[in-house]
Amino acid sequence: MNLQDTHWLITGASAGIGAALAWAAVEHGAKRVVLVARRADKLRQLAQNIQEKFPGVEVIWIEADLLEEMTRNNMVEQVFSGGRIDVWVNNAGMGSNGCFDQLPTSSVLKMVRLNVEALAHLSSLAVQRMKQQPQRSALLQVGSVAGLMPVPTMGLYAATKAFVTSLTDSLSGELSGTSVQVHCLSPAPVKTEFLDVANAEGVLVRQQVPIAQSARSVALSAIRGLKWNITHIYPWLAWPFPLLAWLTPRWVWRVTGKVAARIARQ
Ligand SMILES: NC(=O)c1ccc[n+]([C@@H]2O[C@H](COP(=O)([O-])OP(=O)(O)OC[C@H]3O[C@@H](n4cnc5c(N)ncnc54)[C@H](OP(=O)(O)O)[C@@H]3O)[C@@H](O)[C@H]2O)c1
Secondary structure, eight states: OOOTTOEEEEESTTSHHHHHHHHHHHHTTOSEEEEEESOHHHHHHHHHHHHHHOTTSEEEEEEOOTTOHHHHHHHHHHHHHTOOOSEEEEOOOOOOOSOGGGSOHHHHHHHHIIIIIIHHHHHHHHHHHHTTSSSOEEEEEEOOGGGGSOOTTOHHHHHHHHHHHHHHHHHHHHTTTSSEEEEEEOOSSBSSSHHHHHHHHSSSOOOOOSSOBOHHHHHHHHHHHHHTTOSEEOOGGGTHHHHHHHHSOHHHHHHHHHHHHHHHHO
């Protein structure tokens, strides 16, 4: 896909991978970027910083809590009434650390509503509209290598990301004859606020993992994936994970889960 003069929408753009994607998009030719998240101050600051560096780019920000169905409907209406979207990025997501039975029910529901319900709802609304547009467009879902295999003490998060991986393959096939291409960006650990949120939402405090990629390098992988029309985009740190997932029998994850849960409960 040619990214020159494209119009983007990025959810979860106030931090981490979403903010890095916004920068990468304008650096690679985006003409208009719509930033969506809950923290208006962060979005305003990012929009200002981008526009200072790229005065020719239009940056719009929308404060929206994507847990709310009505908010999602209104946001999509507002976005498409303002013009076309060439790259729609469903990036907003969260995790929570701990054994499933110990997680607060509110965290369980929040994660499923954001990582699964909001992603499916926004994908449906966006694809219906993008299909009507004459030019090529892309739906970029942000998944995770956690979607390839169970992750003990982060099992629900892994299951929500497995949903993203699976939906990508189905949509990519179903939409292959249309102007909409579908991608899934599946990073391994990335240096963002993700773990802080996962610790705050869960019952287990996890230290930062020793090896993590920068959000910028993940965003640049996404740009390459879009340009070269790669359906499953794995940034370099994620490369071993598809093989690991393929080689490891499911029972190994169940045994690992038993051990991890025993340690986590202590
Ligand atoms: N970091 C990692 O190690 C890693 C690895 C693989 C995949 N991922 C995936 O990458 C994506 C981005 O994560 P990140 O690492 O960049 O995490 P992050 O730094 O915590 O960013 C999450 C973004 O989602 C937004 N968000 C959260 N809840 C929202 C809501 N209810 N409504 C609207 N926006 C909401 C946050 O903005 P507000 O708080 O302002 O709303 C923030 O902009 C997620 O889907 C995550 O699962 C992350």
